[in-house]
Amino acid sequence: MKVKISKSMIVFQCIAYVLLALGAVVCVAPFLIILSGSLTDDAIIIKEGYSILPRGFTLAAYETIFKVPGEILQAYKMTIFYTVVGTVLGLLMITLTAYVISRKEFKYRNQVSFLIYFTTLFGGGMIPWYLMYANVLNLKGSTFPIWFPGLMSPFLIILMRTFISESVPDAITESAKLDGAGHVTIFFRIILPVLGPGLATVGLFLALGYWNDWYRSSMFSVSQDTWELQFYLYNLLNASSSMKQMAQSANIAMTDIPTQSMKLAMAVVVTGPVLLFYPFVQRYFVSGITVGAVKG
């Protein structure tokens, strides 16, 4: 059956297409510049600045990054490990917590929510946090302090709680309880299946947080084996500029690092894999509802 499209719909669609196209262009243009810059000869960038198309096509920046392939592959490996472990564990913990504090029969849910949120307001700063992992738990150099701190964030917990209370009306859980279902059953049989968008969103944020993190490697790593990808690249970049700014004597082994294009290549190297798996996650929150989406 052909659905008659109303005039207002046409107007709306036009506006939508135009605005979205504009937005997309504005957002992607700088990225294209980055991509082209990463393939441009460093000297040309320094002289002439950036542009959309590469000039003096060269892969020098990527060569430098991948010069010691063993190292960067290790960094990739570790980052994938952290991301997978962290996202799965974190997602489980966050969803469980959100479930508990969304239950009306849980007497202390307001207090618990407050205590969770309180941690975003107050904090002791970097040093006691570092001391906790390095001295108290004595875990400096292991991978634990790299993936553990990223497991939960109050923002995601509260977000998930909102998703849960929106997707599952009380009536359903009430009737399930009358049928004798315990919390675990309710959680796995009723809540989880309809939590698709919520899981995808929170999972995406968690994964991105892990993928882009470099700070925890910087603080807690003792050997290069545990470095995250972003940190590896960041360090590579800082090496030459730091050495040049330090007032010390002849340091002969200054290799020729194409710093400008390298910065850009770094961005591409880090983003690449994400763009590959992003479409899989995307289908959970992009879908046309005008074309009669049936809520499952």
Place this chain on the structure above:
Amino acid sequence: MKKKLLSLLLATAMTASLAGCGGGGKSAADAMDEAQESAASGQEGQADQTQQESQAKTEPAGEGNGEAKELDTSERVDLVVYQLGDAPADEAKVEEKINEILLEKLNVTVDFQFTTWVDWQQKYSLQLTTGGVDLVYTANWSEYGKLASSGAFLPLDDLLNTVSPEMRKTLGEDALNQCRVNGELYTIPCNYLEYTCNGILYREDLREKYDLPAPNTVENIEAYLTGIKENEPEQQLLDVSGQENMGQVFNFKYPWVTFTGIPYGLSINYDTPTEVEDYWFSDDFTDDMKTMKKWADMGFWSRSALSNTPQEEALENGLAVMYFSGYNPAKAVGVKAKLEETHPDWKVEYIAFGETNGVIFPANRQTNGTAISKDCKDPERAMKVIELLLMDEELNHLAMGGIEGEHYELDENGIYQNLSDKFPYGGFNTWNLYNKDYWLSTETSAELNEMFAKYEELGAKTKFPNTDIFGGFTEDTSAYATEYSAVQNVCDQYLKPLQIGTVDDVDAAVAQFREKLKEAGIEACREGFKEQWLAYCEQYGYK
């Protein structure tokens, strides 16, 4: 019933308060006085005793008895050595070799740990604060003075005397004295004297081409840059950013005691260190800032320079013809070597500020040192490790070059040739282990040593021959910390635009700058600094 309860409550309250109250108001000093009066008679005898004890304890520091003490090496100790920068790829291999030797000699192993190049200042402080490192690299540009006076490192005089008197003799009292903070020695300097004076690096080939004067004075710099601009208008002259200290160029004009700028806009000449004048509130300053504005208007650098990040190799890439902040002879030599490969037709020359204003001196010995952190597991053995790494030829070469034959070799002239980039020269970033007796000379070091010889000659003619008198001074800003921060902020906000010449009206901007300085409390800073500086000069005899 009601009344009874009420009165009961009141009574309880009052008694309770009486039990506790009353003590709050009396001063503790009274109690002290009372006690002292009664004990006064008994104390006189004690006083004599304590005096005798203290006399017995004070021995002249700095005199060892020449014999190194035998250390107890029955238990193995694992020390952590904290260095700046990145670990070389073959860290584990070379460390193993070093530890073989150290285990045999001292039953000790060392583990080199690094700050990496990301947030290194923060991590450096962090490791010192939270403990966990034993031997630390120190440098005066890495806050050695402040950290030492705050107690981050152990005092080393006694340790040197008992454990390593040989090292003391080799380094010499002069070098050690330069590393003292408030009279105490906290770091062992490396055994190498180098000149890290600042100066100007410029394109000599362009100068010759257009027959321009060598930029060795402020006027000549202007002539040089104008000349190039006229002849090659497309050529960018200087790559300037907000991070640099543009005021350095005025070292050609003033024979100041240090190149990097005297704090709080004071002016102290090298020859007359006890005369502390004013610079920022003087007319000289306004004139100098007008020069800067003139240069900015003439297009020597970009108007948006303040927000620019410095281009690391601007001159080498043709984006600049001159560097005039932060270039020392070693860096200059490095640039020359690089240009030979990339642009052999370009020539660069280096002029140290000292060649014009007559003030030149080698780097203060605090520039590269090794300290022992206050949380060290075994200070005596740590000291011995420093001695071995610095003075034992085999260990020194291992730390500096790696394994001979695998990472480097010496060719027929005895020049170091790198064999593998898994361990480059100075792989562990151990600039604190430079030892002129075991120096692995490289191709560029010959040229560098020539320059050093030239400067040494010049330096011998200065008032305090070859001594960096400002480098050894540590300022304790805690008494005026708030004003200090405020003044720094004012400089960031008002001085930098003046120095980069992006202000419209120099006189008005200078007036505003001075106004803000006064508000921030610069007088307090100046007073505090002057007091400490004069005391320092007094102590070391710089008159």
Place this chain on the structure above:
Amino acid sequence: MEERLERKIWGRKTGVVMTAAVSAIAFILSLPFVSWVKVVNISSLFPKIGISREAAADLYQGYSIFNLLDFVQKGGQGKIGLYAMILLMLLIAAWYFNLAYLWKAVRNKKRKDGDLGLYAAGRLAMLSVLLLAGASVGFVAFSNSRFGMKGFSASPVIYLLSVLCIMAYAVIKRMEKKERELYHEHGLLKEIRKNWVLFLMLVPTFVYFMINSYLPMVGIYYAFTNFNFRDGLWASPFVGMKNFEFLLKGDLFRLTRNTVLYNVAFILLGNVLQIIFAILVSQVSKKWFQKTSQTLMFMPYFVSFVLLKVLVYNLFEYDYGLVNNIVTSLGGDKIDFYNTPAYWPFLIVLFNLWKGIGYGMVVYLASIMGIDGELYEAAKVDGANVFHQIRYITLPLLKPTFIILLLYSLGGIMKGQFELFYQMVGNNGVLYNVTDIIDTYVYRITMTQPLSIGLGTAAGLYQSVFGFVIVVVTNWLIKRKNPQYALF
């Protein structure tokens, strides 16, 4: 006994009146003029811990918990400073609970669960005082061990209060038990037994937050110390509010104004834009266009600020920048962006929006996905066009998400996106008046001083307290109108 307690005087139960009286006593006894800790053996103590005769003139022989920190500061006894501060915190908590209990007892408002709320408040009050008393005794022992001799002694007030509180607690417990039977309510232990699954689910979370957030919170103490290496982290001299002075010197008002205004712009404009675009994306008919445009709009998230700064500099630079090239080719004058503060508020807001739009959009998209499609069908049947549908269905259903996100962001209103400001502006002093936020100012100051743990923590504390007050007030207001929108 129980009947006596239940009998009413002054319109309230006797038991309540008695325990309220104990609360009042506890409050009075903890006021500054009552000394909880006495300093003894002064003549031998002071020389031992390094207090001179001149310094002793500023010190007293007895201290309440209030001015204990004064002793720490003036006497230079940094090593007991942290414990003294903890005592102060406990005191403030005890005051809060006791005053709350007194207030409730005085107002005597009947709630739907009878007096149970009152009893709960009462128990908390008594427990808090007991905790305080216990901690004080512990403090005396701790200090004496630090001094190496008996320097402090606990005043009898502490013991008296402890006894009173234990008695009051027993009284309340008795009454509460009876009340509970009336209302079929349970205490904590029964709750756990009933809902043990839920509590179990919270265990990992509890462990996480303890390790990562609550235990390190002790570090707030540094905001009040002047760190030096010799004394280390836990024994550095206590300096009270001195670290906050440097904030004031930096023109705190201007910094606060900048930080708050930028955050307001970011939050409001950001969320509004994200909602608009999320709606647009969800309504577009061609699926491939939906997916592509959404993916593309997500890209800015991956451009780090370091990179962005480089690109922006190339755009806005005075001589060679792209924008100025366009302007001059159109016949205008070159604009000096980097030296004109006026442009920057807009530019910075623009950059922040650009970077965050794709990321924030995802949350709203997910929410829209969760809206029942049948609602739209029904609306269409009733003749509503697209705009009506959005206005009456989509927006109201997005409201909870929007409010929660808004409320959440309010807590961080004093904290800024440090990277954004630091990279975009760099060291450009000309722009500081309009672009300086608290974080960048603190960063500049603390970079020059390696011993500045106190300064950084003090600034952080200021931001936290400010944000805390705002969030608590707003949350309370929202709760009265619409409890489901509240954060906690």
